[in-house]
Amino acid sequence: MKLKTALNFARDSLTKHKDEALFILCEYLQKDRAFIALNGDFDFDEKPYFKLIERFASGEPFEYIFEKAQFYGLEFKVQKGVLIPRFDTEILLELALKELSQKNYTNILEIGFGSGILSIILALKLALKIKACDISELALKLAKENALRHEVEHLIDFRLCDFKNFEGEVDFIISNPPYIQNDYKLDIWVQNEPKQALFGGVKGYEFLEELIVFARKNKVKALACEFGYDQKEILHKILHKNDFKAEFFKDFAGFDRAFLAHAVETI
Numbered sequence: 001m002k003l004k005t006a007l008n009f010a011r012d013s014l015t016k017h018k019d020e021a022l023f024i025l026c027e028y029l030q031k032d033r034a035f036i037a038l039n040g041d042f043d044f045d046e047k048p049y050f051k052l053i054e055r056f057a058s059g060e061p062f063e064y065i066f067e068k069a070q071f072y073g074l075e076f077k078v079q080k081g082v083l084i085p086r087f088d089t090e091i092l093l094e095l096a097l098k099e100l101s102q103k104n105y106t107n108i109l110e111i112g113f114g115s116g117i118l119s120i121i122l123a124l125k126l127a128l129k130i131k132a133c134d135i136s137e138l139a140l141k142l143a144k145e146n147a148l149r150h151e152v153e154h155l156i157d158f159r160l161c162d163f164k165n166f167e168g169e170v171d172f173i174i175s176n177p178p179y180i181q182n183d184y185k186l187d188i189w190v191q192n193e194p195k196q197a198l199f200g201g202v203k204g205y206e207f208l209e210e211l212i213v214f215a216r217k218n219k220v221k222a223l224a225c226e227f228g229y230d231q232k233e234i235l236h237k238i239l240h241k242n243d244f245k246a247e248f249f250k251d252f253a254g255f256d257r258a259f260l261a262h263a264v265e266t267i
Contacts, residue, residue, distance in 0.1 A: 004040030010053045020062060024052050027066050059188035071117050076146050081138045083114045083197040088251040089176050092226045092258040093118055095249065096174045099222060099260060100126055109133070111163040111175040111211060114197060116143025116156070118174055123152040131157045133166050136194070164214060173215055173223035177207045179231065205231045209238050212261075216242040222262045229255035 003025070010021035026032060028049050055065055061084055063069040069078045071085040072093060078084055100108070100122065110119045110132040116139075119132045134140060140160045147153040159166070178197055180186075181204035190198070200207040208227055212235075215223050223244070227235055232248050239246045244261040251257035 001043065001046040002040065003036060003042045003044060006044070006046040006049060007036070010050070013053060014057060017056070020056055021053065023062060024056060024065070025049060027062075028052055059192055061189045061192055064192065069115075072121055074121070074150070076115055076117050076120075077142060077149070078115050079138065079142055080192065081194055082136065082142050083176075083193055085115070085117050088253075088257055089118075089226055091249055091251050092174070092176055092224055093121060095224045095258055095260045096122060096172075097125055099224065100128060100172065103222075105172040105221065107131070107169045107171045109163075109166065109168075109170045109173050111173060112177050112197065113143050113158060114139050114176075116146045116158065118176065119143070119156050119158075120147055120150050120152055122174070123147075123155040124150060127155070129155050129157075131159065131166075131168065131170075133159045133161050133163050135160070135162055135196070163211065170215075170218050171221045173211070173220055174225070175211060175223070176226040177211060179204055179208055179226070179228045200228075204228055205234055205238075208235060212238050212242050212244065215244070216263075220263065222260065224258065224260045226258050227256070229257065232256040232259075235259065 007021060007025055011018040014021050022033065022036065025036060052065060056062060063078045063084045064080045067077055067079055069076055069085050072090055108128060108130045110130060113119055113132040113134045119130045122128055123130055137160060140158055143158050147156050177200065179200040180198050182199045182202050208225060236246060239261050243264045245264055246259045246261035248256055248259045
């Protein structure tokens with residue numbers, strides 16, 4: 001079948017996700033968009049391509065199909081069972097990069113490292129030693145693979161443990177924690193991602209509250225976290241109650257998305 005014919009069939013089958021038909025075709029052929037546009041009459045074996053389209057249409061995310069994701073201009077390995085990185089999380093990363101480049105924190109901890117992306121980029125950009133914890137064995141394996149790929153495995157201590165059981169001093173915390181309400185209805189693609197990395201409790205912010213309490217008890221100087229678009233007010237109260245003064249930041253769509261908080265006694 002010709003490229004343009006197969007692509008049109010795939011687009012028609014995906015209706016609201018027509019762009020993904022092109023992404024999948026480029027990845028399947030290992031060609032860029034220009035090649036597709038200039039070679040519409042090129043004949044190829046369309047059957048494996050249509051199988052990929054079927055997988056996506058049934059709810060399997062693009063990143064799981066090809067086991068990779070782009071984030072902050074870099075490529076990382078991802079697998080089903082570990083959260084897929086989102087563009088909006090670059091806001092959180094930028095906050096941490098700025099804070100860590102301006103201040104000297106000795107003990108940095110990432111809570112819920114997933115595929116290891118945040119810790120890896122911090123280590124790459126700032127040559128910092130970082131500790132990171134997660135409760136997923138798959139995440140631990142994947143994060144170590146990604147750290148090795150980006151040659152920062154010597155800088156990051158990935159640990160399999162609940163953050164509440166973490167042992168050691170902590171000055172700075174970065175986290176993209178689960179913050180979605182348990183009863184929130186997700187689309188079919190997000191439903192394929194690990195629920196423990198998505199749902200934060202009945203109200204959504206319970207995990208974040210536990211994290212903030214942990215930070216106070218452990219005399220953490222600063223923490224940077226992502227959160228839900230409607231949680232700014234309650235998180236401001238929780239942070240204030242636990243002696244943190246916070247700044248809140250919006251994502252590229254204008255939604256409240258991340259905060260940077262400092263312990264009042266360190267300001």
